[in-house]
Amino acid sequence: RTPKVETFDTRALQQLDSAHFLHPFTDHAALRDKGARVIVRGQGVYLWDSDGHQIIDGMSGLWCVNAGYGRTSISEAVYRQMETLPFYNSFFNTTNVPAVRLAAELVALAPPQFSHVFFTGSGSEANDTVVRMVRRYWDILGQPERQVIISRRNAYHGSTMAGASLGGMPGMHAQGGLPIPGIRHIGQPNYLEAGQGMSENAFGLVAAGWLEEEILAVGPDKVAAFIGEPVQGAGGVVIPPATYWPEVQRICDKYDILLIADEVICGFGRLGTWFGCELMGFKPDLISFAKGVTSGYVPLGGVLIGKRVAHALLEKGGDFNHGFTYSGHPVACAAALENLRILVDERLVEKVALDTGPHLKAAFNELATHPLVGHAESCGMVAGLNLVRVKGASMHECVPFERALQVGMLCRGHMFELGVIMRAVGDRMIVAPPLVMTRAEIDEMAARIWDCLDLTL
Numbered sequence: 530r531t532p533k534v535e536t537f538d539t540r541a542l543q544q545l546d547s548a549h550f551l552h553p554f555t556d557h558a559a560l561r562d563k564g565a566r567v568i569v570r571g572q573g574v575y576l577w578d579s580d581g582h583q584i585i586d587g588m589s590g591l592w593c594v595n596a597g598y599g600r601t602s603i604s605e606a607v608y609r610q611m612e613t614l615p616f617y618n619s620f621f622n623t624t625n626v627p628a629v630r631l632a633a634e635l636v637a638l639a640p641p642q643f644s645h646v647f648f649t650g651s652g653s654e655a656n657d658t659v660v661r662m663v664r665r666y667w668d669i670l671g672q673p674e675r676q677v678i679i680s681r682r683n684a685y686h687g688s689t690m691a692g693a694s695l696g697g698m699p700g701m702h703a704q705g706g707l708p709i710p711g712i713r714h715i716g717q718p719n720y721l722e723a724g725q726g727m728s729e730n731a732f733g734l735v736a737a738g739w740l741e742e743e744i745l746a747v748g749p750d751k752v753a754a755f756i757g758e759p760v761q762g763a764g765g766v767v768i769p770p771a772t773y774w775p776e777v778q779r780i781c782d783k784y785d786i787l788l789i790a791d792e793v794i795c796g797f798g799r800l801g802t803w804f805g806c807e808l809m810g811f812k813p814d815l816i817s818f819a820k821g822v823t824s825g826y827v828p829l830g831g832v833l834i835g836k837r838v839a840h841a842l843l844e845k846g847g848d849f850n851h852g853f854t855y856s857g858h859p860v861a862c863a864a865a866l867e868n869l870r871i872l873v874d875e876r877l878v879e880k881v882a883l884d885t886g887p888h889l890k891a892a893f894n895e896l897a898t899h900p901l902v903g904h905a906e907s908c909g910m911v912a913g914l915n916l917v918r919v920k921g922a923s924m925h926e927c928v929p930f931e932r933a934l935q936v937g938m939l940c941r942g943h944m945f946e947l948g949v950i951m952r953a954v955g956d957r958m959i960v961a962p963p964l965v966m967t968r969a970e971i972d973e974m975a976a977r978i979w980d981c982l983d984l985t986l
């Protein structure tokens with residue numbers, strides 16, 4: 530079906546936008562003169578702006594449009610559900626058909642230790658839920674002093690009070706009275722930054738050891754849980770060494786601490802497995818998810834609950850006094866069911882593992898030969914370029930961080946004009962394309978990134 534082509538008055542839209550729309554994470558004073566880019570349409574891996582420019586979306590929107598744009602079967606599923614039952618809540622002894630079916634489908638797709646799902650409207654709400662859930666769990670078990678949740682610096686876990694507190698972004702903690710009490714942060718497993726003089730695997734053990742140091746500093750009987758993204762996304766695509774997560778698991782087991790995977794980005798095939806923990810070799814007690822569960826077509830998030838926590842909450846906990854009007858929203862769940870059907874039927878997760886993921890790696894290794902790039906890494910359908918390395922120097926010798934930031938910002942300035950969206954995060958340029966991106970489209974994206982780097986030289 531070809532969507533009707535509308536024309537837009539870009540300047541008028543930008544003026545309205547500037548007058549009334551307060552955007553997330555945006556410096557409005559800096560944006561005012563040039564105006565926001567108005568995105569009007571999407572198909573496959575491409576977007577179009579209000580002036581008719583075609584852009585290849587290297588970021589899947591915000592790491593979420595895994596099934597690509599223009600999936601009419603999702604819009605039809607949403608339409609049908611809206612006609613049948615647009616809303617009913619799941620509070621007070623009621624449920625609805627898409628929410629029941631989706632909970633069962635998610636448990637079937639998740640690793641075997643999971644039995645239940647709690648639905649939210651977003652990833653931030655999922656992580657807020659996790660904070661209350663793990664503290665409630667230890668209450669039920671008669672250990673209410675287990676309150677502390679350990680996370681990592683530069684992690685991103687959302688923008689709500691608890692989500693942003695779990696996150697370790699200094700810019701976020703500087704505003705709004707964060708973090709909330711009982712959240713501690715350790716270093717991230719960033720080999721390029723902190724692994725000098727060590728093999729990657731040796732560094733993985735050292736970085737996991739920071740968790741044990743923190744547990745001992747806090748007191749093991751006060752620690753409730755550790756949370757981490759299998760591969761840190763918004764913090765700059767930080768791919769941990771293979772030794773890291775198994776060692777984190779060993780430490781959590783040793784001190785009987787709950788292990789939480791924030792799979793808001795890594796879940797639903799991004800790394801070439803259904804969940805990132807499967808690739809990274811650990812077995813979390815809880816998984817927070819969002820984004821790829823509906824490919825972003827309708828907001829939905831949630832927490833997958835392992836049997837250990839589910840048993841306490843369901844059998845011994847009475848009411849869990851927590852929930853959102855839109856927990857188990859039937860329309861969002863209908864969108865998720867159709868989206869998951871697409872991922873399964875089109876074998877998109879296997880494709881990432883065996884075909885497009887390796888192709889993206891090869892394309893990024895090629896980009897690493899550009900004079901502005903020192904190092905490239907990728908995992909499934911996420912990839913990053915380090916802009917700061919000195920050509921020919923060791924991986925750990927950087928030109929100043931400020932220069933990398935400057936390069937990143939310049940690149941960002943050129944991206945839209947060259948028709949590609951990627952993100953500048955600190956000293957890295959990163960992508961997380963839709964899982965449907967073909968080899969030819971990966972090559973096209975990489976060529977546009979190369980041109981963008983060239984213009985920045």
Ligand code: PLP
Nearest residue numbers: 651652653685686687793794819
């Ligand atoms: N967790 C991770 C790892 C994320 O990347 C994000 C969003 O980017 C969130 C949580 C928050 O999700 P949301 O923006 O849906 O609240």
